[in-house]
Amino acid sequence: MTETDTTWDIAQVARMSGVTSRTLRHYDATGLLSPAWTGPDGRRHYGRDELLRLQHILTLRELGTSLDRIGSIVDADDQATVVALLRDHLGGLTAERDRYARLAATVARTIDSLEKGRPMTDEQIFDGFAHDRYEPEARERWGDDAVDRSNARWKALGKEGQQKHLDAHREVVEALGAAIRVGFTPASPEVQDIVAQHYAWVSLFWTPTLETYKGLTQMYVDDERFRRNYDEVAPGAAELLRDAADVWADRNL
Structure with missing residues (x-):
């Protein structure tokens, strides 16, 4: 990639992704995400490939994957590994969805209790909290x-x-x-x-x-x-x- 190709500097990538510039520099230092090129002033610049890699990294982080594990996955770019990991976390996400449904029901019961004076047990008050x-x-x-x-x-x-x-x-x-x-x-x-x-x-x-x-x-x-x-x-x-x-x-x- 040349400097004339479409790129985004580190500040722009930080704003787009919600990842701090300090974190992006840490990713570069550890080899997790290197910029496409670095300007004479030391500012890092990222192309589309780097943005897609960052998206992959952030997706895995949202799934609770450790940084070391993320590095091995994105470097290998092994679709079977990624799919297996996603399947593992699908069960967790489904369980989390169910937990939020329980939390919503708990809040609804609390509103009903406050408005109508219906008592709630301790277990009902904290149902769904993990x-x-x-x-x-x-x-x-x-x-x-x-x-x-x-x-x-x-x-x-x-x-x-x-x-x-x-x-x-x-x-x-x-x-x-x-x-x-x-x-x-x-x-x-x-x-x-x-x-x-x-x-x-x-x-x-x-x-x-x-x-x-x-x-x-x-x-x-x-x-x-x-x-x-x-x-x-x-x-x-x-x-x-x-x-x-x-x-x-x-x-x-």
């Missing part, structure tokens, strides 16, 4: 012992404690969104306080080291599923947490 949806991936990433300890601590909290823990995380997310809207920097005292709250929230189940905490917050940016949880309050919230965590970890861990 706190273990990422457990298989967590076991692969951090090991069975870490996940088993985390699960035990979660169960020990009881329903009231579990709800408080979920509420604490929501407070962190909303505080990040407010910090984005106000324009606080990652190193500002206000944002550093938010990171301290986040670290304490994480440490209820697992005590990260300096590097593992930085790696965790980097994952919040790299993994679309987690990034959406933070960016729903304000675009860039996940990146603010990641950048602020780098500062906080260097100062405190």
